[in-house]
Amino acid sequence: MMSSQPRAQDGRRARSLPTRFAHSARPPGVSSITEPLERRVMMAAHTWTGGGTTDNWSDAGNWVGGVAPLSGENDAVVVFNTTDASSVQDVPSLALTQLRFDAGSNVALTLAQNTVLRTETTDDEIVSASGQNSISGPGLLTLGSLGTPDGNTSINVSAGTLEFGVAVSTISVPELTKVGAGTLSVSTGLSDDNLSVTAKAGTILFNTSQRVKSLDVQSGAHVTLAPSATPGTRSLFMRAISFSYQGSIDLTNGGMIFDYDFGPVGIHYGLRSALQVARANGTWKGGGLTSSFAAANPTTTALGIAEKATATGNTNIEPILGQAADGSSILIRFTLLGDANLDGVVGPADLNLFAAHFGETDQVWVNGDFDYDRTVGPADFNLFAAQFGKTLSATPLVGGGNVESAVSAVAELKTTAAPLDGQRAVARTPERRSFTPAPAGLVRPSIVVAPAARRGAFS
Ligand SMILES: [Ca+2]
Numbered sequence: 324m325m326s327s328q329p330r331a332q333d334g335r336r337a338r339s340l341p342t343r344f345a346h347s348a349r350p351p352g353v354s355s356i357t358e359p360l361e362r363r364v365m366m367a368a369h370t371w372t373g374g375g376t377t378d379n380w381s382d383a384g385n386w387v388g389g390v391a392p393l394s395g396e397n398d399a400v401v402v403f404n405t406t407d408a409s410s411v412q413d414v415p416s417l418a419l420t421q422l423r424f425d426a427g428s429n430v431a432l433t434l435a436q437n438t439v440l441r442t443e444t445t446d447d448e449i450v451s452a453s454g455q456n457s458i459s460g461p462g463l464l465t466l467g468s469l470g471t472p473d474g475n476t477s478i479n480v481s482a483g484t485l486e487f488g489v490a491v492s493t494i495s496v497p498e499l500t501k502v503g504a505g506t507l508s509v510s511t512g513l514s515d516d517n518l519s520v521t522a523k524a525g526t527i528l529f530n531t532s533q534r535v536k537s538l539d540v541q542s543g544a545h546v547t548l549a550p551s552a553t554p555g556t557r558s559l560f561m562r563a564i565s566f567s568y569q570g571s572i573d574l575t576n577g578g579m580i581f582d583y584d585f586g587p588v589g590i591h592y593g594l595r596s597a598l599q600v601a602r603a604n605g606t607w608k609g610g611g612l613t614s615s616f617a618a619a620n621p622t623t624t625a626l627g628i629a630e631k632a633t634a635t636g637n638t639n640i641e642p643i644l645g646q647a648a649d650g651s652s653i654l655i656r657f658t659l660l661g662d663a664n665l666d667g668v669v670g671p672a673d674l675n676l677f678a679a680h681f682g683e684t685d686q687v688w689v690n691g692d693f694d695y696d697r698t699v700g701p702a703d704f705n706l707f708a709a710q711f712g713k714t715l716s717a718t719p720l721v722g723g724g725n726v727e728s729a730v731s732a733v734a735e736l737k738t739t740a741a742p743l744d745g746q747r748a749v750a751r752t753p754e755r756r757s758f759t760p761a762p763a764g765l766v767r768p769s770i771v772v773a774p775a776a777r778r779g780a781f782s
């Protein structure tokens with residue numbers, strides 16, 4: 324396995340373009356037009372063969388040319404193109420321009436130390452062509468740009484799966500763009516809410532809760548929050564979101580937290596509209612921001628939405644949906660129909676919210692609009708009553724509710740003048756004419772909810 328040509332050639336090319344040469348060869352007074360080329364030095368490429376006696380990175384026999392890339396050698400490209408399944412345990416501290424898993428490779432890299440991936444070209448920082456490849460810690464994976472940020476820190480998973488079981492940080496530009504039709508499976512926290520994540524194609528699967536600065540899911544791309552054993556204990560946290568209805572953010576049995584500082588009504592209504600489209604007349608197959616669990620259990624469950632302060636009755640920063648959120652945050656979670664306050668239980672607290680707004684128009688889930696027609700009416704009451712007394716749990720997502728006890732509870736509720744007679748309620752809701760139904764399969768442009776302006780806290 325000593326076909327050393329590729330590495331040797333690349334290595335020589337890397338050293339054959341000293342930048343001083345261009346300057347010294349230039350006649351005096353002639354301005355340089357080669358200046359932009361100075362950084363386009365061909366990078367050394369190291370190609371794994373797996374031919375060593377161990378699977379260690381440091382085993383020279385595993386590399387074309389018999390030389391392992393070592394700590395301190397910057398800006399190399401490392402290529403895995405063997406079909407041997409390799410588990411490489413001792414990856415040293417490296418600063419690479421690209422990490423490439425070519426077709427057929429099934430490689431598990433364990434970063435013993437920190438690795439940086441950086442390039443100022445539009446090349447992808449990581450390419451995984453197929454198979455099942457993974458990068459795990461304890462070392463840290465840092466993504467970023469060398470010199471001038473290129474605005475394009477991209478992970479290209481063309482097919483198969485690339486798994487990040489490694490803590491990821493960024494330099495220069497805190498962003499991560501997923502391209503390619505395959506799946507990027509993320510099993511650790513990406514960063515502490517400063518990272519902008521864009522899914523341009525394929526799927527990003529989040530296996531844990533995430534805190535990101537922004538999430539952008541473009542047409543044809545998908546972001547999925549893996550379901551947890553206990554519904555509502557895993558979530559995606561962000562300060563800005565945009566998505567296409569031809570793509571999806573599937574919250575499965577978890578939720579999301581949109582942390583804003585300003586503009587709660589517009590954000591809330593924008594997300595409500597998105598949920599109305601996703602609900603697609605009760606099927607939850609409308610695309611965009613959705614839940615496959617709700618689609619599988621549409622008669623008993625849905626995605627609900629509420630201001631955190633309204634849902635919990637306080638503005639404290641506290642753990643909710645598996646991570647901390649302040650009062651000025653909008654919560655969206657998979658839960659039972661009728662769970663106005665998003666605590667996973669359909670009970671008296673929800674009834675109070677519902678009853679206080681019965682008959683009102685231009686309303687939201689937390690006030691009892693469980694079918695997203697923006698009116699709190701008899702249809703919502705029926706959805707509520709069918710689940711009354713139930714607690715969301717991992718298994719009984721389908722089943723009848725206790726209508727009698729719900730009606731009984733309503734009868735005992737004498738603290739509100741809200742009408743509970745169905746016909747009167749319908750008569751009181753002429754604004755239904757302003758309701759624009761969202762047909763299934765509706766093609767719409769993407770929704771964009773801008774980053775919250777930092778102009779003081781909502782209270
Ligand atoms: Ca906030």
Ligand SMILES: [Ca+2]
Pocket residue numbers: 661662663664665666667668669670672673
């Ligand atoms: Ca509740």
Ligand SMILES: [Ca+2]
Pocket residue numbers: 691692693694695696697698699700702703
């Ligand atoms: Ca309604």
